[in-house]
Each structure stands twice: as C-alpha cells, then as structure tokens.
Amino acid sequence: MAAQLIDGKAIAQEVRAEVKREVADWVAEGHDAPGLATVLVGDDPASALYVGNKQKASAEVGIQGFDHRLPQDAPHDEVEGILRDLATDPRVSGILLQLPTPPQVDGAVLAAQIPPGKDVDGLTPLSAGLLAQGRRGLRPCTPSGIMELLRRHDVPIQGAEAVVVGRSDLVGRPVSALLLAANATVTVCHSKTRDLGEVCRRADILVAAVGRPGLVKGEWIKPGATVIDVGSPKGDVEFEAAAERAGLITPVPGGVGPMTIAMLLRNTLLAARAAAEEPVGAGWS
Ligand code: NAP
DSSP, rough: OOEEEHHHHHHHHHHHHHHHHHHHHHHHHTTOOOOOEEEEEEHHHHHHHHHHHHHHHHTTTTTTTEEEEETTTHHHHHHHHHHHHHHHHHOOOOOEEOOOOTTTSSSSHHHHHSSSOOOOOSHHHHHHHHHHHOSOOOOOOHHHHHHHHHTTOOOOOTOOOEEOOOOOTTTHHHHHHHHHTOOOEEEOOOOTTOOHHHHHOOOOOOEEEOOOTOOOOOSSOOOEEEEEEOOSSSSSSSHHHHHHHOOOEEEEESSTTTTTHHHOOOHHHHHHHHHSSSOTTTOOO
C-alpha cells in the first residue's frame, strides 16, 4: 500500500479533546456551559442509540444535555411546542430533532424551523442557504468533518481539482460548497454523470458519498490524490486498489465516520459563542 491512512478515529479524538478544553475555558470565563437539546419522538431503537451517543459524547466534553423523549403517538403540535421552547431557551445552544419522525409529525417542516443559530446539524434550508452564499452559519457535521481531515493532513485545497461523487443535501452538496469556499475547483458527480471514471481521474481530492460499495475503481485514482470515502457501512471506493495509487486515503470504518459527532460537539460550542453575540431564538417563525 502506497497511501498514508487518514486516521479519523484519532483526529476525532483530538477534536473532542480540543472542544473539551475550549468548553472549560468558556465556562471559566463566566459563561454557562453550552447546551445540546435532542428531541426524539417514538421508540425506534437505532434513533434512540444515535441520540444516546450524542448526549453521552456531549456530557464527556462538558456540554449540558437536554434530552427530550416523546411517545410514538405524540402529536405534531406537542413536538412543535417543545421545539419552540428550546428555540428561546438561553441554556440551549443547539437543537437536534432526530429524524425520521412518526407519520403524524412532519419532521421536515419542524426541523426547518430550528433557528439557524441553533441548527447544530447545519441541515436546515436556511443553514444550507448561508453555506451556499458563503455567509456565516453552522455547517453540516459530516462535511465539516471531511474538511477537518483535509486540514489536519495539510492537504492543499486552494486551486486543487476536487471531485465529489454524490449530491445529497447531507453530504455531497455541502462538502462541495465547503471545498469551493476553500478555493478548490469543484466538480460534482451524480447518477447521471456520463463518464464517472474520466472525471474522477482528474481529482487531486476525491470525495465519494454515494452508498454503493466499490463504485469508485482503484484505477480511477490520480497518483498521489487524497481519497475521502464517506460510504457507510462499506466504502464506496475499492480500497486496496485505490490505496496503491493514492497519497492519502480514509479507511472504512475509522475514517469519516467518527468525525460526525466530534463536529457536532464543536458546532454546539460555536453556537454558544455566537449566541453570546446575537439574540437567542432569532429566526423562529
Ligand atoms: P444519498 O442521499 O442516497 O445520495 C447518494 C448520491 O449518490 C446521490 O446524489 C446519487 O445521485 C449519487 N449516485 C448514486 N448512484 C450513483 C452512480 N452510479 N454514480 C454516481 N453517483 C451516484 O446518500 P448520502 O446520504 O449522501 O450518503 C452517501 C453515503 O455516505 C452512504 O453510504 C451513507 O451511509 C454515508 N454517510 C456516512 C456518514 C458518516 O460516516 N458519518 C454520514 C452520512 C452519510 P442522484 O442525485 O443523481 O440520485
């Protein structure tokens, strides 16, 4: 294997340790600890596990947890009421509505009403718009985790050819916007891209976020390129063959995956700092 591995697990631990130190400094300056509110409707075990992991990780770095759990038959209005209260609660820096919600609760509508200053997932249309326009805002966690992996390895981004395979709201689109904001020349590929291999061969930085194991062939990797494989639980990149050509590559698991919660913690701290400058709850309509 020629490529150096990008150890996302170790980098995520570094980020978490930094957030912990910065939270302690923030509190020592006389501020309340940042607060992360999670809202889970129903009893889906996977969702309960995700929410539990986020609250546990928050507690480990000194972030206060506000863990709201509602029954499977909770009405839409009740969930909306809780989210409204959280939007104006000064102890709450960030709000997460765990999706999907049961059918009587319109999760997409409710999530879109989270004020951008508390949107620590960075996925509401408002946050996406701020990112698209390069304006200040909270960025989605997995894409900002990818940028952190690149930065910690000093990967040159300015002027680089970046190819992103996938254009989802969750990963592909926002990571493309972040790469563009960092002055890469960005090409976004999707299921209708005519010759995916030819486009990938140009990439100094290749991000694969598709969900189709082995879609990206090793022979498509430009020698020395940086390869970020977001595919989960199996990678989108032919790892062994790609690692023969790449300069840097993320493993799956242990690459991008661990970064998501680390960046959520950082977003919660950033939200608390921003809220100290701006009115709490601004943006709730
Ligand atoms: P998604 O919403 O299903 O989007 C997949 C994208 O891939 C779409 O834009 C689709 O194109 C494109 N695509 C599908 N087939 C293609 C093909 N043959 N050639 C080129 N592009 C193709 O998926 P997602 O939510 O972005 O997730 C992508 C992967 O990342 C999944 O494996 C997911 O589990 C993983 N993921 C990991 C993390 C993490 O590690 N923390 C976080 C989020 C997601 P169209 O737009 O044309 O349909």
